[in-house]
Amino acid sequence: MDVVSQLQRQFVDFTTSLYHEGFLDDQFTQLQKLQDESNPEFVAEVVSLFFEDSENLLNNLANALQQQIVDYKQVDAHVHQFKGSSSSIGAQRVKNVCAAFRNLCEGKNLDGCIRCLQQLKLEYSLVKSKLETLFRLEQQILAAGGTVPSMA
């Protein structure tokens, strides 16, 4: 039980830090709320969907920006989608970068876009690792027989 409580505290601390550092926002809480007995793996499912989608999008973006003539419209559509998905899971910092990206896109600033893409990749990898850590913790707690503490 000691392990469980320790894990639980760790989990709580980690989650709180995520919120505080701005990786996640309220939307993620809402997602967690949506998870119940009928969809026990809902959050993980959504997040993995997000990861897949994001990786695709990042690839697409990198490709689009390497083109001779950059189709900003295309880029913008990608970023927009990225923004939509990131905001849906509450990846706040990714979302913010997306917003900045779109502004640059609008200004057709190629250098800015490339820089932004790098930033986006960084933010994405950060949030990905954080979320993976979070899920691992969750798994550990569950494996230890505890319940995942509610953050609500």
Place this chain on the structure above:
Amino acid sequence: MGSVLRRVFKKISGFSNYFERNQSPRSRRPFHRDVEQEEFQYASSHCLSSYYSVFVARLAIMVMLAILIGLLTLLTWHFTRVYTAKSLENLAFGLRYEILQRPILRMWNILNSTVEITTAQVRLSEYVIRRHSNPVNQAQQVELYEVMRDVTWALFASRKALNAITINYRNGFVQAFHRDRRSNSTFYIYSDLVNYSISGSYGTNTLSSLEGWSGNISATWYREPLDPATGEKIGKARKIPPDDLINIAGYSQVPDGAASWHVAVSKYTDSPLLSAALPVWDSAKESIVAVVGVTTALYSVGQLMKELVEFHSGHIYLTSQEGWLLATSTNAPLLKNSTTGTQLMMAIDSEDHVIRMGAELLKRAYGNQFPPSHEVHVENARLGHQLYYIDSFFLNLQRLPMVGVIIIPRKYVMGKVDERAFKTLVILISASLCILAVGCVCIFILTNGVSKEMKLRAELISHLDARRKAEASSNYKSQFLANMSHELRTPMAAVIGLLDILMCDDCLTNEQYATITQIRKCSTALLRLLNNILDLSKVESGKLVLEESEFDLGRELEGLVDMFSVQCINHSVETVLDLSDDMPRLVQGDSARVVQIFANLISNSIKFTTSGYIVLRGWCENPNTYSNTRKFPLNQKESRCMHKMSLKQHTNHTKRSCKKEDKVILWFEVDDTGCGIDPSKWESVFESFEQADPSTTRTHGGTGLGLCIVRTLVNKMGGEIKVVKKNGPGTLMQLYLLLNTPPDTAGKHCSLKFTDHSLMVLLALNGRMGRSIMSQWLQKNQVFTQEASEWHELTQILRELFQAKRYEEPRECSRPGELHTREMKDSVFIIVVDISLLDLNTDIWREQLNFLNKYYGKAKFAWILNHDTSNTVKMELRSKGHLLMVNRPLYQAKMVQILEAAIKERNLELRKKLNTLKSTADGDSHECLEIDPIQYDAASSDDSDKSEMGSPNPVKESHILKPTEFSNTPYVTVENCVVKSNGFSTNDPSQVRSTLCDRLCSGKVVGEHKSLGGLRILLAEDTPVLQRVATIMLEKLGATVVAVGDGKQAVDSLKITPSADGCRRDSPTEDYRGRTETEIRDGPPYDLIVMDCQMPKMDGYEATKEIRKSEMETGSHIPIVALTAHAMSSDEAKCLEVGMDAYLTKPIDCKQMVSTILSLTRRSV
């Protein structure tokens, strides 16, 4: 002249330009109506320049008039003067000539007569001397002399004018007659005879005779006076010196033997004398025997001149050619005394200064060289201080040429003329000046009128222009506002939305949170204001179109009152809804606008009411159901009656018209106890931006748009609103609306059959107004009612009632005659207790509850809760078994529910008793009926307040209670309930009675969790993450979700039959799915579509267009909610443009989504 005018005009116009230039920069305002301004300026400058041109024209006309009159005057004067002067001058010349002619003629006469006399004397002498030639003796000589004397006398006497006649014989003897005019005596002068030889001298040669002539100087002369008439000697002869008296013409004067003339001066006369001498020849004509001299005084000429001058004035004088003065018209002496005796004077030496000056002038001008004609005319010669005419004529007599000069003062001839001319000139000038002045005045008046008219006209034109512009700009304003509607609302919505997102952020500090809350409040206020203005402008620009859809008026109003009662609780104001039973449940109209009307009115009332109550009354004035027996609450009765009378005429015709069209006139009243409105402002409060008291802006805020919108909307709905006189403080607004009723429900009202159940209600309520209204309503429905306003009263009544019951004494009922104990035994006793009657501040309320608990079982308790009633109280109540709880305020519909619940419970109990069925579950199960406010979309901000009650304490069990039928099974699962009710609401919308029931179930009983229960939603979203999230979210809320990846699929899935739809992901429960599937076949495939805007293949806009196009054929309308991450202004506009109904931003906010979807689906029902 013209150039001067031009210059003047230029100057004036230049001044006006300057004025204009000066004016314009000052009046230019930094305003968007610059163009207008300029045009105004143009108009005004135009006006100004026209004013100046009028001024100049006036000036020019005046100047021309002046010139004309001046010329006329001058010409008149000139002609009159010149012609008169000329003719006068001619006349004067003639006159002068005439005047001068006469003395000259006289002179001529004198000369002639002198000559004649002389000649006659000479002839006579020749004759006499011839007869007596060669006298031989003295006697003969004497005889000769005697004859000569007689002859001479005769001649002398015949000519009175003669001064003297002298005969000088060769021998020196002299005979002479002389008239002394001064003494008027006549003398005969002769020389001494003795000294003269008689003979010898005659016949001698001329030499000796010459000697003889010279030898008589020493002779002695005698003078004897004669009688002038007869020539008789009247006195003694006296000796006189020779040549003393008169000139005796001697031989020297006729040296050549011809007649000679000269002017002589005599001692005895003061005038010059003209003497002529002629020799007397002997018969042989060889020698001169005697010389005859005749002297004539020129005195008569002077006399004549005097006479003439006396008559004509002026001066006349005669001079010899040398300038010796011969005669003048004056009395000045003609001779001067010098050392050598008297001498003639020169004219220039004359004592008369006029003559002297005239002579000097002539001499100066001409000297002695007279012009050849010998005539000189000088006009306007200035002599002294006067002007004279000077004319001289030359009279060329042999040996004595003479010059006559006449000097006539100009005044004499032209004096009158000049005077007249001067007078005429003066008169003309003054007359012309007068005419000029009058003319100028006339012109001024005339042009003044014209210029005034011009000015007025210019003003009128500019006013018309200004009015047209103002109208246009007002129109622009309305249109602008109407067009700006979206552009204004959307950013505000975005701001508020973003603030919401920010507020959800957990990493905010408290201060930040407070600030953001404040910003949100302000933004909401601003949005509300914007909405007001936009509504108003929409109405003004005629863009507001009222919807015509069926809605439950009572329900809307109840929701409204629920909402406002929350606000009112804070300042102890009671909100009461009092709808009469004859109100039609369903009406057709624009529910949102109707609600807006009352929301504005009630919020207005709340704003100004600090204590007391706000009553919203409503009743129906249907000609069929209208009855005078309707009871009016309290003191409003009379005023309302009065008002009705006054509006009777007005409503009459509408009543008539509405009979055909199933229209009803719905009367409403909003009555408050606030500060009231001054009667003078009753009309103006409905104007835009008008507030009854300007100071209220400071205390209460607001823009004064609310009532204006209300009135516009009311008018639009065919009604009228006005402030009505009220007894007591506060305001009473009365309005009526003309609304359609659906034909099938018209006249069908909630006919309650409470009388069957012999109900009895004890109303223990705080609010006086609500209590009395409720009790009146209940009594009207024949429910026995008692009232209690406070705890003690309640306990007292309870004691009375139940002690009476306990003892079972028939007569001991609280209201004898009204209620029998027996009936009471069977009747349902309901106690409605306001939670605020309990003392919640301390712990006394628990005791109070315990006290009431004693009566549990004997009576049903229904609790009126406050919104802020704490959970502990609710838990306590629940644990005590009080499950009938409603939120404040209490109105008829809630009362009905309470009553029905009570009846139901009682029936259940009866049934239980009858069946004697006892189950353990039964003991535990309580019936809980929580009646919640309608989920009223406009009041979505209050959701949190309202949901407070239901959500924390999940309901274990619920009953669906249908008023008309009795449900056999007391245990109905929640799911069933949901499905059933939704089945009703979707498939049988006309089932009016079920709405009440629906509300019981679909409201907060199902709560947040299943608020979208039963809805079939098509989700079109390409992002897998979002798709998943949204699906789960919606499914959690009880909806059935079908997710598709793009717009194309969405359109396709609508086209194919839903039963063949395979892409449905999952449903919450199996039986749910089964049911929905079966039901779906009957209705449209989906209740709602949530559509992402940006999707591959076909984006949301395209898809929506497609769907709407296909809908045109079927006539159905599926609500489509746009889902977009843009959150930008143009998106919403675009969304709405393509036919979407609502608009949600990513990330999806659960609350907002629910309210949006609910509002859409409900409307579609």
